[in-house]
Amino acid sequence: MVVRKTAIALALMLGWMGSAAAGPALLFDAANGRVLYAEEQDQPWHPASLTKIMTAYLVFEALKTNTITLEQKIPVSANAHAQPPSKLGLPVGAEITVNLALKALIVKSANDAAVMLAEAIGGSEEAFVRSMNATALRLGMTQTRFVNPHGLPAPEQVTTARDLARLTRAVLTDYSDRSELWTMPDMQIGRRRLRTHNGLLRTYEGADGLKTGFICDSGFNVVATATRDNRRLAAVVLGEYTSRDRSLRAASLLEHGFRNYGWKELFSNATVDSVPVSAETSTPRSVRELVMSFACNGKRQARAVPTKGQKKARAKKRATAKADAAKRPEAGSASETAAAKSN
Incomplete structure (x- = not known):
């Protein structure tokens, strides 16, 4: 399996090197924040479901302070039920445990679960969002603003690759005891088996997180982590045109990091906080017309041709x-x- 995954990684790396990157990217050491690669790291971008990393962070915080418990049951409100897919689709009034809702948030990227958790912790979705923004400022995410807990389209919901790197380091450091949730390839709810959108968990050696996201304007986003030889790297990739390109670019960046870490240590001390500010526009760019998505622009992703x-x-x-x-x-x-x- 290791040989197979390494071969896949090399193939992905070679494929990515021959294609143009779509949006911002940042590769860094999750433990010390050392930056190994940076591109447009301060360009505003819509986070899409990467928003749920912050939602999960606040759930972990609420569990730590005993505001909620994993066994506690939370209801499906009319507001939660009204959210569009991806979602669990449970009827109004149904209840599930916080534990199951948290897994659905991370693995399934369920929008209704995000609202259920937000309402259970904050009392209302609006109050929870205020906590998201307060936490973002505390973590140094100065270019981020949240308006919902799931990442569904909203013009004002913006972030940057640098801010997502700060959030990633925080959630992995502050709540390392919850790390297994980010590694889950699937989950069970009743008779349904729900699979993660993060294909790297199945194809990349050492992959152990974290979260994918997609809306038409943002394109295909991912925060991907992997651990080899006790070193954990993380890649933030934003604005790819297909889900395959998203995985391909993230795998290529991670592979580059693992293979060249020693050289980076010698020639650069830049961290997520100290790497120079990149050129940026004042508003997020939209890749709606470029992504391969029938729902966005009538385009379809090409199916891979089997060998x-x-x-x-x-x-x-x-x-x-x-x-x-x-x-x-x-x-x-x-x-x-x-x-x-x-x-």
Whole structure:
């Protein structure tokens, strides 16, 4: 598995080096903040669901102060139910535990779960957002403003790669005991299995977080972390045109960091706080017309074409499954098919 993931990382790196980057990026050491790569780190940008990193930070804070507990049940309000996908879609009045809502927030990026948690902690969504902005200022996120707890489109909701780096360092340092939540590839709610949007958790060696985000104006964003040889690096990538490009660029930056960390130590002492301010515009740029999304502009992402080896492997898997099924007398029965669908 390690060999496979390393090969994938190298392929991604080579692919990214031949393509133009879309938006801001920042690569840094999560422990000491040392910057290994920076591009447009102070350009205002819509965070999309990267907003939920701050929401999670405040949930962790509330758990620490016993404002809420993991076992506490919180209701689905009309406001939470009205949020558009991605969401759990539970009916108004239903209840789930804080623990389950927190996992849905991070893994599923559920917008209704974000509102449920905000209302449970702040008393109202508006009060919770005020706490988000106060916390942002405390963490030094001077170019960030939140207007909702989930990241759905809002012109005033802005941040920068530098500010997201500050938030990432804070959540990993202040709440290291919650780190396993960021590594979860999926979660279970009832009979439903919900998978993360962070494909790097499955394909990149050492990947252990953190969060993806997408709206039409922001493009495909990610804060990606990985640990190798007891060193944890983090890459903030904003404004990519496809989800594949998002993963590709983040993996390439992380690989660059792991391979060149020693040289960076010798020639640069810049940190997330001290790296020079980059040239910027006063307002966030929109990549709506450039992203590959049918919902944004009618464009569709191209499907990856399988290699000959992948085709052979899939054919072999289908043949094996067919042979196994033929050995079972009950295989193919109507009742078995119905049972499989219900599970």
